[in-house]
Amino acid sequence: MPAGRHFLQIPGPSNVPDRVLRAMDFPTIDHRGPHFAELGRTVLDGMRWVFRTEGHVVIYPASGTGAWEAALVNTLSPGDTVLMYETGHFATLWKELAQRLGLTPVFIEGNWRGGADPDAIEAKLHEDTGHEIKAVCVVHNETSTGSVSPIAAIRKAIDAAGHPALLMVDTISSLGSLDYRHDAWGVDVTVSGSQKGLMLPPGLSFNAISDKALAASKTAELPKSYWAWDAMQSPNGKGYFPYTPATNLLYGLKEALAMLREEGLDNVFARHARHGAATRAAVRAWGLELLCQAPEQYSNVLTAVMTPEGHSADAFRAVTLENYDMSLGNGLSKVADRVFRIGHLGDFNDLMLCATLSGVEMGLRDAGVPHQAGGVQAAMAVLGPRGAEDRAAAE
Numbered sequence: 001m002p003a004g005r006h007f008l009q010i011p012g013p014s015n016v017p018d019r020v021l022r023a024m025d026f027p028t029i030d031h032r033g034p035h036f037a038e039l040g041r042t043v044l045d046g047m048r049w050v051f052r053t054e055g056h057v058v059i060y061p062a063s064g065t066g067a068w069e070a071a072l073v074n075t076l077s078p079g080d081t082v083l084m085y086e087t088g089h090f091a092t093l094w095k096e097l098a099q100r101l102g103l104t105p106v107f108i109e110g111n112w113r114g115g116a117d118p119d120a121i122e123a124k125l126h127e128d129t130g131h132e133i134k135a136v137c138v139v140h141n142e143t144s145t146g147s148v149s150p151i152a153a154i155r156k157a158i159d160a161a162g163h164p165a166l167l168m169v170d171t172i173s174s175l176g177s178l179d180y181r182h183d184a185w186g187v188d189v190t191v192s193g194s195q196k197g198l199m200l201p202p203g204l205s206f207n208a209i210s211d212k213a214l215a216a217s218k219t220a221e222l223p224k225s226y227w228a229w230d231a232m233q234s235p236n237g238k239g240y241f242p243y244t245p246a247t248n249l250l251y252g253l254k255e256a257l258a259m260l261r262e263e264g265l266d267n268v269f270a271r272h273a274r275h276g277a278a279t280r281a282a283v284r285a286w287g288l289e290l291l292c293q294a295p296e297q298y299s300n301v302l303t304a305v306m307t308p309e310g311h312s313a314d315a316f317r318a319v320t321l322e323n324y325d326m327s328l329g330n331g332l333s334k335v336a337d338r339v340f341r342i343g344h345l346g347d348f349n350d351l352m353l354c355a356t357l358s359g360v361e362m363g364l365r366d367a368g369v370p371h372q373a374g375g376v377q378a379a380m381a382v383l384g385p386r387g388a389e390d391r392a393a394a395e
């Protein structure tokens with residue numbers, strides 16, 4: 001094993017803080033015993049706080065994919081049409097999952113270089129005079145491309161079309177890193193996961209549920225058992241779960257929520273914004289191209305960078321791992337080997353970012369990827385308290 005800490009700079013799983021690791025290092029307790037209820041209530045309330053909802057929250061012992069499935073099977077019936085938007089790889093996977101469940105996705109094509117377009121969604125909903133579309137599904141932070149979709153504007157688009165479809169949003173890589181408001185933005189089901197902005201290991205996922213979605217679940221006919229919201233509700237009310245929860249991950253979740261509360265969500269979001277801006281400053285200085293083309297949709301969770309034509313992003317990532325013990329995210333499906341992704345989310349600070357960008361810059365040199373030096377310098381100029389003005393000017 002190389003000396004020092006491995007740099008896990010993929011856009012999730014993110015670095016798990018020592019505090020969270022320590023908090024999980026306790027004996028597993030009886031999940032039906034008297035001590036469990038307080039833990040259960042604390043994490044369910046805490047998740048309501050991060051989702052910014054007064055509504056219902058469900059916690060599954062599952063990866064994010066499970067919570068995608070839960071959102072669909074609880075609210076929809078076989079053959080239902082769902083409107084989905086091709087922001088990138090994760091939106092495509094959610095669409096394929098919907099197909100396998102027997103739903104009929106209408107997929108608005110995208111070029112993987114920006115977020116979802118509310119006007120395109122509104123146009124599709126206007127055409128749907130018979131209200132065949134039962135749900136609009138959008139990925140908030142598309143982790144494969146580094147672009148963010150405007151959820152509040154998509155809500156407005158649905159309302160402007162006077163359409164009753166449910167709005168479902170995947171926040172697996174944005175919750176706890178980017179501003180998100182389940183209630184204020186009128187989202188019906190929000191899907192999330194533990195291993196990105198929430199700073200936990202993989203293994204937990206979440207649904208936040210509006211009253212409208214809960215009402216839809218009473219008549220939805222897709223088969224469900226493990227994912228059924230109604231089985232969760234009554235035990236959850238007392239702080240318990242219908243089957244064995246991932247108790248030790250819940251210890252970690254309690255600690256992660258405490259960390260987010262101590263820092264304050266607005267400060268957490270500002271920190272991510274600073275790291276996003278600094279990373280983009282580095283990319284510009286290197287003379288490389290960002291995959292996301294829309295500045296208002298740049299992700300502050302990760303940055304996807306294109307390598308120049310004829311230069312393998314995977315070869316560069318392999319060299320960087322070998323020489324500097326740092327993992328960077330790969331290009332997925334359509335952009336395989338054409339992009340690498342720098343994760344700057346979760347438990348992360350200015351110097352960790354400088355080290356990360358140093359590793360990228362040295363890796364570019366080692367792999368012979370054409371670039372200009374000075375990216376780290378450019379990032380440093382917009383970091384720290386003195387960097388704020390330059391940051392504003394740079395973008």
Ligand SMILES: *Cc1c(COP(=O)(O)O)cnc(C)c1O
Pocket residue numbers: 012063064065066090139141142143170171172173193202
């Ligand atoms: C990571 C991710 C997923 C998949 O989550 P798993 O935990 O791997 O199942 C889905 N959507 C987005 C946006 C993601 O970032």
